[in-house]
Amino acid sequence: MRILVTGANGQVGYELLRALAEKHIPLGPPSQAKGEENHPLPAEERGRAHPLPQEGGRAAGAGGCTPPREIIPATRSGRLEGGTSCEAIDLADFDGLTKALDRIAPDLIINAAAYTAVDRAEDEPELAQRINGDALGVLGAWAKQNDARVVHYSTDYVFDGSATRTYREIDATHPVSVYGRSKLAGEDALRDSGARHLILRTAWVYAARGQNFLRTMLRLGAERDALRVVDDQIGAPTPARLIAEVTARAIAQWSTPPSTGRGGATANARAAPMRSIGGMPTLDGTYHLVASGQTSWCGFARAIFERAQRTGLIERAPVVHAIGTADYPTKATRPAFSVLDTTKLRDAFGIDLPDWQAALDGVIGELALGQ
Numbered sequence: 001m002r003i004l005v006t007g008a009n010g011q012v013g014y015e016l017l018r019a020l021a022e023k024h025i026p027l028g029p030p031s032q033a034k035g036e037e038n039h040p041l042p043a044e045e046r047g048r049a050h051p052l053p054q055e056g057g058r059a060a061g062a063g064g065c066t067p068p069r070e071i072i073p074a075t076r077s078g079r080l081e082g083g084t085s086c087e088a089i090d091l092a093d094f095d096g097l098t099k100a101l102d103r104i105a106p107d108l109i110i111n112a113a114a115y116t117a118v119d120r121a122e123d124e125p126e127l128a129q130r131i132n133g134d135a136l137g138v139l140g141a142w143a144k145q146n147d148a149r150v151v152h153y154s155t156d157y158v159f160d161g162s163a164t165r166t167y168r169e170i171d172a173t174h175p176v177s178v179y180g181r182s183k184l185a186g187e188d189a190l191r192d193s194g195a196r197h198l199i200l201r202t203a204w205v206y207a208a209r210g211q212n213f214l215r216t217m218l219r220l221g222a223e224r225d226a227l228r229v230v231d232d233q234i235g236a237p238t239p240a241r242l243i244a245e246v247t248a249r250a251i252a253q254w255s256t257p258p259s260t261g262r263g264g265a266t267a268n269a270r271a272a273p274m275r276s277i278g279g280m281p282t283l284d285g286t287y288h289l290v291a292s293g294q295t296s297w298c299g300f301a302r303a304i305f306e307r308a309q310r311t312g313l314i315e316r317a318p319v320v321h322a323i324g325t326a327d328y329p330t331k332a333t334r335p336a337f338s339v340l341d342t343t344k345l346r347d348a349f350g351i352d353l354p355d356w357q358a359a360l361d362g363v364i365g366e367l368a369l370g371q
């Protein structure tokens with residue numbers, strides 16, 4: 001079982017390498033080179049050739065015995081953060097993408113790469129569409145042809161934000177930005193390819209590293225006495241690590257045929273509306289994956305500073321003033337309300353998602369520990 005992780009330097013990609021390594025999956029070197037220097041994680045984080053642990057004590061896969069699994073990280077540059085070499089995959093280069101897939105021959109592709117610059121996308125719609133939309137058609141076609149599966153991430157920005165209750169997977173999409181339209185195109189392209197897939201829609205992603213709202217707030221808060229933050233956009237801040245850990249668990253359950261499994265996957269899947277492929281029930285489909293609860297960007301900022309001060313990460317918190325979206329114009333329109341209902345994920349995979357504030361405690365704690 002070879003698992004390719006694209007976008008391995010991104011927030012979610014980086015955490016995926018960590019989450020999958022913690023599940024004792026060996027990390028594969030780029031191409032065929034087996035050199036020690038090619039391992040993206042330090043020795044103590046590398047797993048041995050154990051199958052993913054399963055609910056109920058079974059090994060993954062039919063018959064309870066699967067071959068060892070190997071993680072193949074890929075980035076656009078062919079280098080992981082820190083300089084370690086890995087596979088080079090540029091989603092905008094379809095020919096190169098197909099050749100890389102032929103060479104790597106993954107059984108599972110986790111696509112954590114994306115064009116995520118929401119405002120810049122308004123000026124580069126073709127590039128956003130190519131990377132977030134059309135590339136998923138290429139990836140899906142390869143997966144369908146080669147019996148591989150795809151895990152792909154999408155966004156709350158496929159919705160327009162006019163709902164008065166949390167969005168379910170079956171609700172009508174209506175993106176209001178180039179980025180949102182390009183991500184919806186990617187969802188559609190993957191579904192249309194006929195490849196087996198999980199599409200995980202997430203939102204307001206942040207982490208202790210990378211470019212995100214939490215790190216921007218901490219940087220600006222250190223420079224200024226007061227900040228003005230939008231208070232009329234409502235969502236669910238979701239740590240990249242949570243997304244990665246849930247993905248790792250979902251993959252483990254997805255690998256177990258529901259009709260034969262004795263563990264949680266089967267039990268939980270019974271409660272969920274299941275699709276079937278070739279007469280067999282399957283967990284394939286689209287799921288919402290965000291932390292529980294909801295807040296505004298302003299509420300998130302205040303929570304960040306309160307926790308950062310309490311844990312000694314900062315000495316002094318700035319005053320956070322609430323402003324409206326109209327007071328902070330951006331190139332891209334963002335949904336006013338984009339809280340996602342995660343009932344389907346919980347029912348299908350038996351995964352309870354923590355409240356966004358508890359999840360934030362974890363990331364601030366990670367920063368405070370200097371990890």
Ligand SMILES: NC(=O)c1ccc[n+]([C@@H]2O[C@H](COP(=O)([O-])OP(=O)(O)OC[C@H]3O[C@@H](n4cnc5c(N)ncnc54)[C@H](OP(=O)(O)O)[C@@H]3O)[C@@H](O)[C@H]2O)c1
Pocket residue numbers: 007008009010011012013075076077089090091092111112113114115116131153154155156183201202203204205206210211240
């Ligand atoms: N960030 C959010 O708030 C958010 C919200 C909802 C959904 N999502 C979705 O969640 C997923 C993961 O997002 P994230 O927050 O981890 O994003 P991220 O931190 O911006 O990482 C995206 C990664 O994709 C890579 N990438 C960009 N263009 C590429 C290309 N042409 N070929 C190959 N790699 C490319 C980037 O590499 P470089 O470093 O080389 O640019 C980067 O490492 C994405 O599907 C995103 O749409 C994110």
